[in-house]
Amino acid sequence: MKRWKDPFPQTPKGFHDRVEQTLRGLEDRDMKQSKRYRKLTLALVAALIALLAIGAVAAVIGNNQLKDELSDAGAKDMAERVQDVHLADAGEGFNFTIDEAVWEGDDLYVSYTLSVPEDGNTYLVGLLVPRINGKPAEYRVGGYLEDGWTCSTIALGGKYPATDTFVKPIIADSRELELKDMKLEVGAAFFKSNRPLQYLPGFYNEEGDYAHPEMLVPWKSARFKTTAFPDSDTLYYWDMDECGAPMVDLWMFPDVLEVLSAEDAEEKGYAIDMKDYAFSDRAITPKGLDHTGIASLAAERSVSLPLNKDMVSHDLYNGLEKNTFRYDGMTITIEKFRMTHFKIETRIWLLPDEGMPASDEDVDFSRFPELLFYVNGRELYSALWGGTESMRNDTRAFCWDYTYDGYVPLGDIQSLQLVAKHWDEAKREFTDEVVIADLTPILDTAAAEEEAQALATREAAGSWQPGDPEITVWATKGGTYYHLEEHCSGMYSAVHWDISKAVEDGKKPCPVCAGGKPGPAEWEEGEDISCFQDG
């Protein structure tokens, strides 16, 4: 990159003086505070020593990143719901701590801390796929070690930071969550890197395409007209997190590909079948990564979060009062719009006035814009999943099925805009952003409130005790359960009952519609339910 000549005038004297004045002021201020800090430091040291003795250091050095990020985004109501968890599994210098957790709908966000020994070695650390009640959780966000697609690790130790903090969404199955409390296991694997790390920035190739090292693997390099990466014995990375730790994606390394493509990888425990859980077909395991020789497994650390459904927030907007708009010779219909504090899930159909071509091959994809959402002027980022490639065969409309990530201040939405931009292939750049619709005035607050009310009723019905306010429920005379839905699970001939009468009659809340818990027969054999007592 050629830097431009500095076009600015000389630094004005007033600016220089203010910088100097401020720096001098720091010295004065620091002296005044030094006594207070000394006392505080002594107190903290004492506390730390005491905690060291009981092996719970991580419990107090946890971060508040999640709370801070939510507050910074204006979602203070959600920030207040964040729970300080501070569950740690630490030993021999390897530490994994869940610091905070907050649920909303089917999203669990956690902030966590990773630490490695300060012994001069560089460690690659990868998150293990979270497990719910012992089974891999269905998740939609990549970035786990056992993820064959990205095989993401973070490098810590050596010349990089030995401790790092993160915020990450962990996606669970909401239906399961609503039915019962559960145990979530999250953890990390720590590997001693056997290869040097080197920064290899992205670049523009001869054709003006932006290339990352991931495009330098032999089978991709031809397409991007670049040479394969120079030394396969080096771990290249092209980005670092805010703490300065390199983010090393291993999926493109030949050794990893070799393990993942081996027919017997699953038999040997080097890979697991992920088709039922995520978008990857096969994921590498810690044992598999160790087998590649890239890095040696040094430790695994994990913690279990006993999760209570009462922790779940269900604040959301579900729908818009108006959902059809016109833009650039096409009709845009928002079929699905679900907004929580953390994301907007959408399914949007775009139908050109001239209709869609009969064949997918004839579709001119440049005809369709990229769609963005801005909340209070802040862009939400479209996530990796969803896709523009799917089309609905019956209507031959173009489908934009995306989820947008970001912090949404649900309690204080000043503006919500649907915005379009097009990719201009000739100029190789996006066009200006155009606001398709200002959705602010048409947010269906009534529907949101109705849904919140329904959830509250469901929770009240599920935990109803004599003396609680009366609720009208549906039940059949000889039925086991009382319901909130008249035709729950195909039920017919149900009639209205007062909940007090239904409980008196021995009926229990329906696990499907009335917030009840499944009976023991519905729990898996051998499952320890005693750990689900408390959030």
Place this chain on the structure above:
Amino acid sequence: MLQADFIQRVRACERRLYRVARTQLPRECDCEDAVQEALLRAWDRLDTLKNEAYFETWLMRILINQCKTFYRRRPPAPTELTEDIPQPEPEDAPLLEALMGLPQKLRAALELHYIEGYSVAETARILAVPEGTVKWRLSRGRALLKDALNGKEARP
């Protein structure tokens, strides 16, 4: 980081602080206030800087956030310099004028990348936006700047 190191490193990037602030805020007085607030905030939150190698990008991000706060509080109004405050002569007045005429988002990206020399990744980190957004802003900014310098109307 010791206070002496902090002071030394701030002094080393004073020029850069000025340019970044000036790109964000058209009034010199606001730039001074913003840098003061940013330095105080940076010192108070020094514990959030995990790696000293990133001191500058971290500080620039704080400064830009501070400038945004100032911008929201006091939207820029055209001001004329009085005769008793001599205006320093810019090194490249046409470029500066064209740059300052760009939308703020594009201006910031261009300034950080092409004048301060930050990489796309660093610029993205400072502006707290994805790298793709930075690349788009650079591309769009270059096009608009080129038009402005050639005396053309901005392309739609």
